[in-house]
Amino acid sequence: MLVLDQYKQQHPYLLALDSIIFGFDGESLKILLVKRGTENTTWSLMGGWLQPSESLEEAAARILFDLTGLANVYLEQLHAFGDPHRDPIVRTISVAYFSLVKVADYESKLSGTFQARWFSIYDLPPLLFDHADMVDLAIKRLRYKAAQHPIGFELLPEKFTIPQLKKLYDAIYNTEFDKRNFSRKILSTNLLIKLEEKQKGFSRKGAYYYQVDKSKYQQATDSFLNFIPS
Amino acid sequence: MLVLDQYKQQHPYLLALDSIIFGFDGESLKILLVKRGTENTTWSLMGGWLQPSESLEEAAARILFDLTGLANVYLEQLHAFGDPHRDPIVRTISVAYFSLVKVADYESKLSGTFQARWFSIYDLPPLLFDHADMVDLAIKRLRYKAAQHPIGFELLPEKFTIPQLKKLYDAIYNTEFDKRNFSRKILSTNLLIKLEEKQKGFSRKGAYYYQVDKSKYQQATDSFLNFIPS
DNA sequence: CCAAAAGTGTTCAACATACACCCATGA
DNA sequence: TCATGGGTGTATGTTGAACACTTTTGG
Numbered sequence: 001m002l003v004l005d006q007y008k009q010q011h012p013y014l015l016a017l018d019s020i021i022f023g024f025d026g027e028s029l030k031i032l033l034v035k036r037g038t039e040n041t042t043w044s045l046m047g048g049w050l051q052p053s054e055s056l057e058e059a060a061a062r063i064l065f066d067l068t069g070l071a072n073v074y075l076e077q078l079h080a081f082g083d084p085h086r087d088p089i090v091r092t093i094s095v096a097y098f099s100l101v102k103v104a105d106y107e108s109k110l111s112g113t114f115q116a117r118w119f120s121i122y123d124l125p126p127l128l129f130d131h132a133d134m135v136d137l138a139i140k141r142l143r144y145k146a147a148q149h150p151i152g153f154e155l156l157p158e159k160f161t162i163p164q165l166k167k168l169y170d171a172i173y174n175t176e177f178d179k180r181n182f183s184r185k186i187l188s189t190n191l192l193i194k195l196e197e198k199q200k201g202f203s204r205k206g207a208y209y210y211q212v213d214k215s216k217y218q219q220a221t222d223s224f225l226n227f228i229p230s
Numbered sequence: 231m232l233v234l235d236q237y238k239q240q241h242p243y244l245l246a247l248d249s250i251i252f253g254f255d256g257e258s259l260k261i262l263l264v265k266r267g268t269e270n271t272t273w274s275l276m277g278g279w280l281q282p283s284e285s286l287e288e289a290a291a292r293i294l295f296d297l298t299g300l301a302n303v304y305l306e307q308l309h310a311f312g313d314p315h316r317d318p319i320v321r322t323i324s325v326a327y328f329s330l331v332k333v334a335d336y337e338s339k340l341s342g343t344f345q346a347r348w349f350s351i352y353d354l355p356p357l358l359f360d361h362a363d364m365v366d367l368a369i370k371r372l373r374y375k376a377a378q379h380p381i382g383f384e385l386l387p388e389k390f391t392i393p394q395l396k397k398l399y400d401a402i403y404n405t406e407f408d409k410r411n412f413s414r415k416i417l418s419t420n421l422l423i424k425l426e427e428k429q430k431g432f433s434r435k436g437a438y439y440y441q442v443d444k445s446k447y448q449q450a451t452d453s454f455l456n457f458i459p460s
Numbered sequence: 461c462c463a464a465a466a467g468t469g470t471t472c473a474a475c476a477t478a479c480a481c482c483c484a485t486g487a
Numbered sequence: 488t489c490a491t492g493g494g495t496g497t498a499t500g501t502t503g504a505a506c507a508c509t510t511t512t513g514g
Contacts (some may be wrong), residue, residue: 007320012242056312080310082286090237203492204485433465435511
């Protein structure tokens with residue numbers, strides 16, 4: 001039993017998962033934060049513990065579902081954070097995930113002892129532990145990722161207009177794209193299907209709705225555009 | 231002590247680190263593998279356990295140093311792997327790092343019960359656990375990273391020639407770049423300093439040595455080129 | 461003098477950028 | 488009819504890709 005002995009000599013560690021949940025309300029890019037209970041007045045990412053039966057991704061998805069009711073959302077591993085003192089009480093390794101959700105689908109399933117709120121990424125409160133580092137990294141990753149892969153749509157409803165999409169990209173990159181170039185670039189991917197229906201109520205003229213061509217979406221995950229603010 | 235109780239209810243897990251160590255011998259891109267002891271005949275990545283005093287990155291660097299004698303090498307976190315059955319004996323979370331080393335600096339410090347060998351990334355043996363997944367991901371990351379950031383130099387000696395650098399990129403992307411375009415592209419970054427000295431012995435004419443302009447190197451980590459095989 | 465690798469320039473196509481006007485509609 | 492946002496085209500510059508010949512020098 002030499003092999004087992006080798007394992008038994010090792011220290012085990014607590015393993016947490018924390019998620020940076022991005023949402024878009026039509027105007028600005030937000031992340032969902034929770035404030036924990038009464039003794040803790042600090043805003044924090046949504047998180048939880050790894051259970052013995054789960055993979056890391058399963059655990060992140062479960063925690064997201066338990067706290068928000070959202071399932072089948074975009075979820076991607078961001079980074080493992082393991083500074084010895086990141087959690088001052090007990091040493092904990094945290095694997096951070098970032099997630100893109102459609103805000104309209106969100107309904108809080110948080111129990112009464114939690115509060116949850118959307119915060120603009122440009123106006124965040126002080127955060128627990130190293131959560132601010134996680135958020136910084138997540139924003140960088142989102143910017144990189146959205147430039148290369150068609151993931152922006154994960155933040156919009158099934159049907160959306162080009163102006164809505166442009167506003168989303170404006171928010172992600174904190175800039176203002178040229179609407180003519182933007183529209184040409186996006187449509188040149190052939191990833192969008194134009195619908196008959198127009199958006200009502202927002203503008204006089206109304207903008208055409210589009211939806212993602214899901215048959216092309218899978219392949220396109222690998223080659224996309226190159227949006228960088230100009 | 232409500233808070234501490236909350237921690238105490240949680241399961242702890244073993245935490246390992248595994249490193250994909252890339253090296254370049256002038257012809258092909260290799261990774262360093264070890265075969266463990268006598269009972270285990272499977273090739274494996276270099277790995278070890280997280281110690282209580284270490285951060286994840288410190289642990290990865292220590293393990294690398296202990297096994298190879300290399301310090302101050304390029305090291306970047308790749309991904310955390312946590313499938314419940316990835317290690318069939320004891321559940322272990324592994325955080326994988328990838329590393330770029332100068333092969334000439336490498337000297338094995340492996341104890342007698344280990345063997346180590348460089349393998350071409352295009353001709354790998356079967357690997358332990360999920361190490362093959364780690365390697366696949368590391369190669370993808372290296373390709374992405376080397377296209378955007380000036381990290382290729384980490385795999386070459388201090389002084390190197392443009393043809394050597396081209397061979398490296400050929401190996402990374404498993405293609406053949408046009409030497410005229412390659413040289414123009416690389417030199418246009420202004421990241422290389424041309425030396426007086428020429429390489430002797432390899433070709434009749436001899437190629438000029440270059441070295442990285444370290445003053446510009448730091449900044450350039452953020453904006454670089456865009457190499458994709460054509 | 462010849463073989464082998466090093467070094468260099470031009471042309472063309474594709475793409476990114478900058479920029480301005482007309483359209484449709486509800487009030 | 489007018490105010491508001493939606494929709495489209497063109498000209499220009501930059502960048503990437505394709506491609507071939509001359510140079511150097513050791514044998």
